[in-house]
Amino acid sequence: MTTTIIEPFKIKSVEPINFTTRGYREKAIKEAFYNLFLLKADDVLIDLLTDSGTAAMSSRQWAAMMDGDESYAGSRSFYKFEKVVKDLTGLSTVIPTHQGRAAEKILFTVLGGPGKVIPSNTHFDTTRANVEFSGATAVDLPVDSALKTDTRSDFKGNMDLDKLEDLIKRTGVANIPLCILTVTNNSVGGQPVSMKNIRATRALLNKYGIPLFLDACRFAENAFFIKLREPGYEDKTVRDIAREMFSYADGCTMSAKKDALVNIGGFLALNDEAVAEKARSLLIMTEGFPTYGGLAGRDLEAIAQGLIEVLDEDYLKYRIRSVEYFGDKLEKAGVPVLVPTGGHAVFLDAKRFLPDIPPHQYPGQAIAVEMYLEAGIRSVEIGSVMFGREKDGKFEEASLELVRLAIPRRVYTQSHIDFAAEAIIQVFKRRSKIPGYRITYEPPYLRHFTAHFEPLVKEAATVRL
Ligand code: P71
Secondary structure: OOOOOOOOOOOOOOOOOOOOOOHHHHHHHHOOOOOOOOOOOHHOOEOOOOOOOOOOOHHHHHHHOOOOOOOOOOOHHHHHHHHHHHHHHHOOOOEEEEEHHHHHHHHHHHHHHOOOOEOOEEEEHHHHHHHOOOEEEEOOOOOOHOOOOOOOOOOOOOOOOOHHHHHHHHHHHHHHOOEEOOOOHHHHOOEOOHHHHHHHHHHHHHHHHHEEEEEEEOHHHHHHHHHOOOOOOOOOOOHHHHHHHHHHOOOOEEOOOOOOOOOOOOEEOOOOHHHHHHHHEEEEEEEOOOOOOOOOHHHHHHHHHHHOOOOOOHHHHHHHHHHHHHHHHHHHHOOOOOOOOOOEEEEEEEHOOOOOOHHOOOOOHHHHHHHHHHOOOOOOEEOOOOOEEEOOEEEOOOOOOEEEOOOOOOOOHHHHHHHHHHHHHHHHHOOOOOOOOEEEEEOOOHHHHHOOOEEEOHHHOOOOO
């Protein structure tokens, strides 16, 4: 019997990638102020910046796009999209948005505001930014194991229910308009949330009458992990598992750029008609009419088809295994990675990779720059650049210093991954020579997208403060 897990597709259309020299990359990264978001994508060889909006669409999605109905109101493509989302989520109102953060912006404009507190297993950066922009406070309540990058556990994405109940008691039900479970939990390593934890979160919130929302962008990967790891789910279909996950929710925000296998799109879905009414008014102001919400009819077609394809278990098996293969390869070479490997990315633990570079010198950023210089690989820091901040003149570090190598869906082959692993191992071997960084410019919100950096002189960087 064969055991190799292969790509469950063949390739019809290819796109060249650009090779550059080390000298060229040194100049390019300097001109980008050592911020990988500011690089030209053409100067990147293997782009692992994000799995968001970077998927290869299938021939069936492209075919559906040709059939897109571009009517301003009442588009046929909207009804197709709406049906697929309703069948999956069981939620009664579906509001398309141009991407996930637009759904978040609308949701927190309606339900957030000063004095409000929004608990989550962990808010991703755009969610946190939208909560805070509304004047509310975003509180992360991951389980303790989530912060131990070297300890394996099946569901490190879970919410800590004791902490949640404690927060509810301290804050008061009236100040908590909703609670969010991010599936999978991106910021702690793409780790799944168990069905048991979703169910228990629901039960606890029921006690206090607080609605539960899913940040559902990687729902299919989460459902597949439940099938692989949670007793009682091994013989259920991923589709049924996903539906059960949504059955505990009063609503969800979705960035379709992940598990809907498209390059743009998102939605807000919910049961509360009064909230939906307000959300639709905001939608019309900033996104568009409720039957297109900032998307073209063809985009709605691609999402509808993608949401069907993503639940194909041969696809999910290949997806989860190919990301794990990358993580295993690095781990075997001694590179400090977060274990177990998550659903959409491999995460390097920058604290263990560069123990001499303190958080305020951004060790994750230092590794990300070095991987680009080594072989044109683009990754993203998920640490103190993204989540740290200056508060009252004091530096507050992030709880983890990670570098994420996110794997676009259906885009790279095993040899791309082998090449990337080889390059990262080279960087790890010369880790003692890597300098820390300082920020020379930052905007008031979401600074990681546009901040400028400068490498520190190596001697200065190794002085422990
Ligand atoms: C990711 C992204 C996109 C991104 C964000 C920040 C820096 C680089 C890339 C987006 C998410 C997400 C979760 C859990 C909501 C959004 C926003 N992730 N929730 O991981 O992971 O969705 O991008 O469609 O607005 O690279 P949006």
